[in-house]
Amino acid sequence: MSAVAGPIVDTRGRPVVDALVAWARRNGWTLSLIALLAVLLAFTKVINPSYGAPGIQGLAISVLPLALAAVAQAVCVIGGGIDLSIGSMMALTSVVAASQMKDQSEEFGVAVILAVLILGLIIGAVNGAVIVITRVPDIVVTLAMSFVWAGAALLVLKTPAGGSAQWLKDLVLGPAGFDWIPKAAVVLIVVVAVIWIPLRRSTVGLSIYAIGSDRLAAFRSGVAVGPTKVIAYATTGLFAALAGISLTASTGIGNPVPGPYTLMSVAAVVLGGVSLAGGRGGVFGPMIGVLILVLIQNDMAFLSLDPNLALVSQGLILIGVVMFGSLIQWRRSRR
Amino acid sequence: MTLRTQLLLEATDVAKTYGAVVALRSASLAVRPGEVHALMGANGAGKSTLVKILTGAVRPDSGRIVVGGRERMAHSPAEARRGGVVSVYQEPALIPDLDVRSNLRLTKTPEESFRHWLAELGIENLDFSELARVLPLATLRIIDLARALAIEPDVLMLDEMTAALPANLTERVLAVVDGHRGADRSVIFISHRMIEIAAVCDRATVLREGTTVGVVDMTDGAEERIVELMIGDVAEAVPPRTARRDAGAARPPEATPRLTARSLSAKHKLRDVSFELHRGEVLGVVALEGQGQDELFEILSGSERPDGGEMLLDGAPVTFHHPADAIRAGVVYVAADRADALLMQRSITENIALPLTSRIRQWGWINLVAERTRVDAAVEALQIDARAGGEVRQLSGGNQQKVTIARWVAGGVQTMLCFDPTRGIDIRTKSQIYLLLRDLADAGAAVLFYTSELKEIQLVCDRTIVIFGGRVVAEIDAADSDEPTLLRAAYDLPSDAPADTVTDVAVAGPTTRERST
Numbered sequence: 132m133s134a135v136a137g138p139i140v141d142t143r144g145r146p147v148v149d150a151l152v153a154w155a156r157r158n159g160w161t162l163s164l165i166a167l168l169a170v171l172l173a174f175t176k177v178i179n180p181s182y183g184a185p186g187i188q189g190l191a192i193s194v195l196p197l198a199l200a201a202v203a204q205a206v207c208v209i210g211g212g213i214d215l216s217i218g219s220m221m222a223l224t225s226v227v228a229a230s231q232m233k234d235q236s237e238e239f240g241v242a243v244i245l246a247v248l249i250l251g252l253i254i255g256a257v258n259g260a261v262i263v264i265t266r267v268p269d270i271v272v273t274l275a276m277s278f279v280w281a282g283a284a285l286l287v288l289k290t291p292a293g294g295s296a297q298w299l300k301d302l303v304l305g306p307a308g309f310d311w312i313p314k315a316a317v318v319l320i321v322v323v324a325v326i327w328i329p330l331r332r333s334t335v336g337l338s339i340y341a342i343g344s345d346r347l348a349a350f351r352s353g354v355a356v357g358p359t360k361v362i363a364y365a366t367t368g369l370f371a372a373l374a375g376i377s378l379t380a381s382t383g384i385g386n387p388v389p390g391p392y393t394l395m396s397v398a399a400v401v402l403g404g405v406s407l408a409g410g411r412g413g414v415f416g417p418m419i420g421v422l423i424l425v426l427i428q429n430d431m432a433f434l435s436l437d438p439n440l441a442l443v444s445q446g447l448i449l450i451g452v453v454m455f456g457s458l459i460q461w462r463r464s465r466r
Numbered sequence: 467m468t469l470r471t472q473l474l475l476e477a478t479d480v481a482k483t484y485g486a487v488v489a490l491r492s493a494s495l496a497v498r499p500g501e502v503h504a505l506m507g508a509n510g511a512g513k514s515t516l517v518k519i520l521t522g523a524v525r526p527d528s529g530r531i532v533v534g535g536r537e538r539m540a541h542s543p544a545e546a547r548r549g550g551v552v553s554v555y556q557e558p559a560l561i562p563d564l565d566v567r568s569n570l571r572l573t574k575t576p577e578e579s580f581r582h583w584l585a586e587l588g589i590e591n592l593d594f595s596e597l598a599r600v601l602p603l604a605t606l607r608i609i610d611l612a613r614a615l616a617i618e619p620d621v622l623m624l625d626e627m628t629a630a631l632p633a634n635l636t637e638r639v640l641a642v643v644d645g646h647r648g649a650d651r652s653v654i655f656i657s658h659r660m661i662e663i664a665a666v667c668d669r670a671t672v673l674r675e676g677t678t679v680g681v682v683d684m685t686d687g688a689e690e691r692i693v694e695l696m697i698g699d700v701a702e703a704v705p706p707r708t709a710r711r712d713a714g715a716a717r718p719p720e721a722t723p724r725l726t727a728r729s730l731s732a733k734h735k736l737r738d739v740s741f742e743l744h745r746g747e748v749l750g751v752v753a754l755e756g757q758g759q760d761e762l763f764e765i766l767s768g769s770e771r772p773d774g775g776e777m778l779l780d781g782a783p784v785t786f787h788h789p790a791d792a793i794r795a796g797v798v799y800v801a802a803d804r805a806d807a808l809l810m811q812r813s814i815t816e817n818i819a820l821p822l823t824s825r826i827r828q829w830g831w832i833n834l835v836a837e838r839t840r841v842d843a844a845v846e847a848l849q850i851d852a853r854a855g856g857e858v859r860q861l862s863g864g865n866q867q868k869v870t871i872a873r874w875v876a877g878g879v880q881t882m883l884c885f886d887p888t889r890g891i892d893i894r895t896k897s898q899i900y901l902l903l904r905d906l907a908d909a910g911a912a913v914l915f916y917t918s919e920l921k922e923i924q925l926v927c928d929r930t931i932v933i934f935g936g937r938v939v940a941e942i943d944a945a946d947s948d949e950p951t952l953l954r955a956a957y958d959l960p961s962d963a964p965a966d967t968v969t970d971v972a973v974a975g976p977t978t979r980e981r982s983t
Contacts, residue, residue, distance in 0.1 A: 153595070337564065337572050344563035350523070351559040352573045353544030410563035 160404035160456060164419040167452075171426045179433045184310040186429075191313035192381050194425050195303060196221065196374045197395055198319055201403065201417035202327070203370030204396035210363035211343035211409030212269040216258060217371045217396050218389035219280035224251050224375030226284050229293025229385025240296025248372050254280060255368015259361035277393070284387040293385040303380045315381075319418070322373060327414050330366065339363045344410025398449055399424060404456070424449075473532070474499045474652050475520070475551070475621050480529030481676075482515055484860075489515040490526070491676035495654075497621065502643060502653045504663045504684070506692050507673035507892070513656060514556075516673070517625055520654075521553040522546035534620065547573075550620035554627055556890065558606035560598040566609065567594040575616050583612035588638040602756060603630050611639065615646070622646065623654045626890050628662060630918075632754045633953065640666050659919065660689050672696055693893060721745070722781040724881055724912035725797070727766070730775035736761040737936035739775075743881070743912045748903055750927030751916040752952050758936035759916050763885045766914070767799035768792035796880035802889040804866040810859035814850065815841050817858050818873040844876035849898060864895030871902060881912045888922065900926050920952045934958040 155162060176182050200217050207214045224247050231243045262272045307314045330336045338359040341349035350356050374392070379385050402420035405412030427448060431441035475497040482490040490512040497503045507513045518524040520531065522540030531539060533549055540546035543553070560569045570577060584592060587608050598606060607630055614622055624643065628636045643653055644666050655667055663670060663684070670682045672695040680695045682688050723742035730739045736758035743749050753759040764770040766777070768786030776783050779795055786792045789799065801807050808817050818841045848868045851861070858869060867887060874882060884903065888896045903926055907913050915926055923930050930947050932940040932955040940955040 334571065337568055340564055340568075341561040341572055344561045348557075348559045348561050349572075351543050351553075351555055352561065352569070353542070353547055354572065355542070355544070410561070 161413070161416045161419065163456075164403065164416060164423065168419055168423055168426070171423060171430070175426060175430055175433070178430065182433075184306070187311060188306060188313045188315075190422075190425065190429065191315035191319075192303065194421055195315040195319055195381065196377045196390075197392060197399070197425065198418045198421045199322070199370050199374035199377055200392045200396040201399035201421045202323055202414045203367045203374060204393075204400045205403065205405050205412065205414045205417045206339070206370065207269075207363050207367040208400050208405050208407060209343050209409060209412060210339040210360060211346065212259075212262065212360065212363065213273065213397070213407070214255075214258065214364065214367050214371075215270065215273040215393055216277035216280055217367070217374075218391070218393035219277040219284065220251065220254055220368060220371035221375035221378060221392055222284040222387055222389040223254070223280045223287070224372040225378045226288040226293065226385035226387045228376050229295060229379045230288055231293075232296050232299075232379075233292075233294035235296070237296050237298050240299060243296075244299065244376060247376060248369060251368040251370075251372020251375070252365045253368070255371065256361050256365035258368065259364025262364070263357040263360050277389075281387075281389055284389070288385055288387045291384050291386040291388075293379070295379050295383045299376070299380045300383060303377060315377075318377075323414060323418070326366070326369065331413075335359065335362055340410055342409075395421075395424065398445075401453055402449060472499070473497065474534060474650070475654075476530075476532045477516070477520065478530045478532075480516065480519055480526045480531070482512075482519065482524065482526045488676055490519075492678070493529075493673060493676065494678045495520075495671050496681075497652045497654060498669075499650050499652060500647050501668040502647050502655055502666050504667040504670035504692075505654055505656045505673070506663070506670050506696055511673040511696070511892070512676040513673055514625070515676075517553060517623060517654075517656070520546070520551060521623065547617065547619070551623065552614045552617055552619035552621070553623040553625065554607075554610045554614050556626040558598070558603070558610055560606055560609060562599040563597065565595050565597050566592065566601075569598060569609075570594075570613065573613060573617075575613050579616040579618070580612050583615040583642070584608070586638075586642055587612055588635060604632060604635055604756075607631060608635060608639075611642075615642070618651075620650065621652050621654060623656075625656045627655075628657055628659060630889075632756075632918075633956070634754075636662070660692070663692070664689055696893060723778075724780060725766070725914070726778035726781070727762075728776050728778070730762065730765060730772045730777070731936070732758075732761045732765060732770065732773045735936055736765070736772075739933065739936070739938050741931050741938060741941075743914055745880075745910050745912050746907055747928040748907045748913040748915050748926050750923045750930035750947070751914060751933060752920065752923060752930055752956050753916070753933040754956050757933050759885075759933055761936075762933070763799065763883055763914075763916065766792075766883050767797065769799075798874040798877075798879055798882055800867075800870050800874070800882060800884045800887045802886035804863065804870060807870045808858050808866060811857055813856050814845065814858060814861075814869055817869050818844055818876050820873065840876045841872075844872040847875065848872045848902065864891040867891055867899070868895065871899070875902075875906070879906060879911050882906060882914070884913065884915045886916055886918050889918065896922075920949045920956075923947045923952060924949075932956055932958075 175186075179186075200221060203217050204214060227250060228243055228247045231246075232240045235243070258273055258276050261267070261276065262269050265272070303315045303318055305314055306312060307317045338349065338354045339362070341352065341354050342356050342359050342363075346356060378390075399417045399420040400412075401407060402423065403412065403416030403418070405417060424445060427445055428441055431438070431444065473496050475495070477493065477495040480490055480493045481488075493512055493516050495503075495505065495516065505513055505516070515524065519526045522542045522545050525539070525541070530537060533551060538549055540549055540551070546552070560566075561572065564572065567577075570580060584590075589605065589608050592605070592609070601609070607627065611624070611627060628639055631639065640662060643655065646653055655663070657663055667684050670684060670688065670692055671678055672680045672682065672692055674696060680691075682691050682695070721744060724745045725743040726741075728740050731737050735756070739758070739762055741749065751759060751762075761770065765772045768789040768791050771785070771787070777786075778784065779797070784795060786795070786797075792798070799807075809820070815838070819837045848871060850868045850872060851865050858866060861869070871887070882903070888899055891899070900922070903913050903915060907928075917923065924944070924947050927947065928944050930942045930944075930952065931938050932942065932952070934956065935958070939958045942951060942955060
C-alpha cells in the first residue's frame with residue numbers, strides 16, 4: 132500500500148488546458164450525471180413530445196423538497212455520519228410552519244419561517260450532540276431521533292392541516308419571469324449557494340470534510356472533532372427545515388406523516404457521488420441525483436408502467452449507476 | 467545540575483492506567499533548551515502513551531507537566547500546539563480527502579515557511595492541489611514534518627519519523643533535525659534506529675515498563691547503555707550468523723526450489739524479477755522505497771496478479787487468484803502494517819485460529835479444544851504478552867506482529883513472505899522475530915524477507931537479492947552483506963567504487979558518510 136511512488140507534479144507553467152482537464156477529472160462524476168440527466172430529458176421529450184415548460188415546472192416543484200433533503204443528507208454524510216431522521220425533521224418543521232402560519236398575517240409568516248429555520252438548526256444540533264456525547268453510532272441515534280421528531284410532529288398536528296403565507300407559495304410556485312425557468316429551481320440554487328458556498332470555503336467546512344475523511348488525522352491536525360460534528364448535523368437540520376418549509380409552500384398545508392424522503396435522500400447522495408464512508412463529494416451531485424431519480428419516476432408514469440415496477444427499476448438503476456462509477460474508478464486506478 | 471526553570475519541558479512522575487493495564491507507572495522526562503533528546507523504550511514501555519499525554523491527546527492520571535517554566539496540561543493537540551509543543555506522529559496526520567493546500571489551511575500553517583522547509587527536506591516540486599490520498603507515504607511524512615517545522619514550535623516531537631522513509635530522505639530529515647536545535651528550540655526524537663539516535667541526539671531518556679529507568683548522555687558507547695536499560699536483564703543475544711551461513715551452504719544445490727519467480731512484471735513498477743527461494747533458507751530482499759517490492763509481495767501472496775512472467779511452486783507453475791489460493795498452497799504473508807492483517811477487535815485466539823479454521827475447511831462446529839491447543843502452543847512459542855487485554859488492538863505493536871506470525875506458525879508454515887515485519891518494533895521483539903524466522907527456516911520452511919533496515923539482512927538472511935527500478939540488480943551472499951555493500955547495490959551502483967564517495971553522489975545528503983561507514 133505504502134509505496135505508490137506518486138508523481139510530484141511541477142505546477143510551474145502548467146497550461147490552462149491541463150488545469151481544465153484536471154478540474155473535469157475531479158468533477159467527472161458530477162459531469163457524467165449532468166450528461167445522464169440530459170439523456171433522460173431527451174428521452175422524456177421523445178416518449179412524451181408535449182413535454183415542455185409546464186412539465187419542467189412540475190418537475191421543479193416535485194424535486195424541491197427532495198433536493199433540499201438530499202443536500203441535508205450530503206452534509207452529514209460528508210462529515211462521516213448519516214441522518215435517518217431527515218424525513219421526520221421535515222415533517223416536524225413543516226407542520227410547525229403550517230400550523231403557525233394558518234390564518235395569520237403575511238408579516239407574521241416571515242417570523243414563523245425564521246423561527247422554523249432556527250428550530251431546524253436546533254433539532255439538527257440535538258441529533259449531533261446526542262451522537263457526540265453518548266458515543267452511540269450515528270445511524271442508531273438518528274434512527275431513534277426519527278421516532279422522536281415524527282412523534283413531535285403528530286403532537287403538533289394530528290392530520291394534514293394548517294396553511295401557508297401567500298408570499299411563501301408565490302416564492303416557489305410558477306415561472307421566474309421566463310416560462311422555462313421555474314421559481315422553485317431558482318430558490319433551490321440560491322438557498323443552497325447562500326448556505327453551502329460560504330460554509331465550504333470556511334475552516335468549518337474544511338473541518339467537516341476532515342472529520343469525515345479521517346477522524347484521527349483530523350484530531351491530530353487540531354480540528355475540534357465533536358463541535359464540528361454538531362455543526363454538520365445542525366446544518367443538516369437547517370436544510371431539512373428548508374425542505375419541510377418547501378413542502379408547506381408547495382402543498383399549502385403541513386403533513387405530520389413523514390414522506391419517503393429519508394431513504395430517497397440517501398439514494399440521491401450515493402448517486403450524487405458522495406462517499407458513504409465520508410469525506411468525499413459535494414452537494415451539487417446529490418441535487419442532480421434527485422433530478423435523475425424523479426425524472427425516471429415521471430418517465431415510468433408517461434410510459435404508463437405499473438408504479439410498483441417503477442420503484443423496482445429505480446432501485447436497479449441506482450445499483451447500476453453506482454457500480455458503473457466504481458468500475459470506471461477501478462479501471463482508472465489500474466492504469 | 468540544571469535548574470528547573472532552565473528546562474524547556476519537564477514531565478515528572480506521569481502515570482496512566484487503562485483499566486487494569488498500567489501504561490505509565492512513573493515516567494519523567496526533562497528536555498533542556500536547544501537539545502535533541504531521544505525517548506527510547508521497547509514497545510509497550512509507554513513511549514507512545516507519554517507522547518500522547520505531552521501532546522494533549524490523552525490525559526494522565528497523575529503527574530506534572532511543565533513547559534517553559536509554567537505548569538500546563540493540554541487537553542487537545544490544538545491546545546498543545548498553541549503551547550508550543552507540536553508532534554509529528556508515526557502515521558501521517560494529513561486528511562486523505564483534502565488536497566495539500568486545504569490540509570495546510572486546516573492547521574493554519576504559513577505556506578511560505580512550509581515551502582521553505584519542504585525544499586530544505588528535499589522535496590521541490592509538490593503540487594499543492596494534489597489530494598493527500600494519492601501521495602506516496604514518504605512524501606506524506608515529509609509534508610507532516612515540514613508542516614510542523616513551519617509553525618516554529620518550541621518543542622518538536624518526532625515519533626518514528628524515519629520508519630517509513632527511504633535512506634536518502636532519512637538523511638535530509640536527520641540533517642534538518644540536527645540544524646533545528648537552537649537557543650530555545652528542542653526536539654524530542656523517537657526512533658528504533660540506534661544509528662539515527664547516535665547521529666543526532668544529545669541525550670536519551672529510556673523507559674521500561676512505564677518507568678523512566680535512566681538518562682544517557684550520547685557519548686561513545688551510549689548505544690550499549692541504552693540497549694541495556696531498554697532490555698533490562700533479559701538481554702537476548704542473536705546467535706552469530708557464521709553458524710547460520712553454514713546451514714545455508716549445506717543445502718544441496720540441485721534441489722528443486724520451493725518458490726521460483728520468472729520475469730515477474732506488473733503495473734510498470736515491477737519489470738523483471740526472477741529468483742529462486744529454497745527450503746531451509748531465508749532470502750533477503752533489499753530495495754529503496756518504491757522500487758517494485760510492494761507489487762512483488764502482493765503478487766507472491768495472491769493479492770494481485772502479475773502482468774507478465776510466471777511463478778513456480780516446487781517446480782510446478784501456479785497462479786494465485788486470491789490470497790486463499792496462496793495460503794492453501796502454503797504460501798503465507800506477514801505485512802509491515804499489522805492493521806492490514808489482523809481483526810483488531812477480535813481476540814488473540816480468534817486471530818490465530820482464523821486461517822487455521824479455514825485451512826481445515828470444515829463446516830459446522832469448530833473443534834474448540836483442538837484449536838485451543840494449537841493456539842496456546844503458538845502463543846507460548848512466540849512469547850506473546852497477552853496481558854493487555856482480550857482484543858488484539860489493545861496489544862502493543864510488537865505483540866500484534868507476533869500474533870500475525872503466530873497464526874501461520876500454528877497452521878504449519880512452508881513458505882513465509884515477510885514484508886518489513888519489524889517496522890516500528892522494539893529491539894527485543896525484533897530479535898525474537900529474527901530468531902523465529904531462522905528457526906522456521908531451519909525447520910525446513912522457505913522465508914522471503916524484505917526489510918527497510920539493512921542491518922537486519924546480516925542477522926537473518928542466507929542470501930539477498932537487491933531490487934532497483936523493478937529489476938533484480940544484484941544477488942549478495944551473507945558473507946558480503948554488510949551495510950555499505952547493500953546500500954550501494956540498492957542504489958544500483960558498481961560495487962568496486964569506494965563506499966562513501968559513491969553514496970555521496972547518489973544521495974547528496976549531508977550525513978551520508980555516517981551510514982555507509
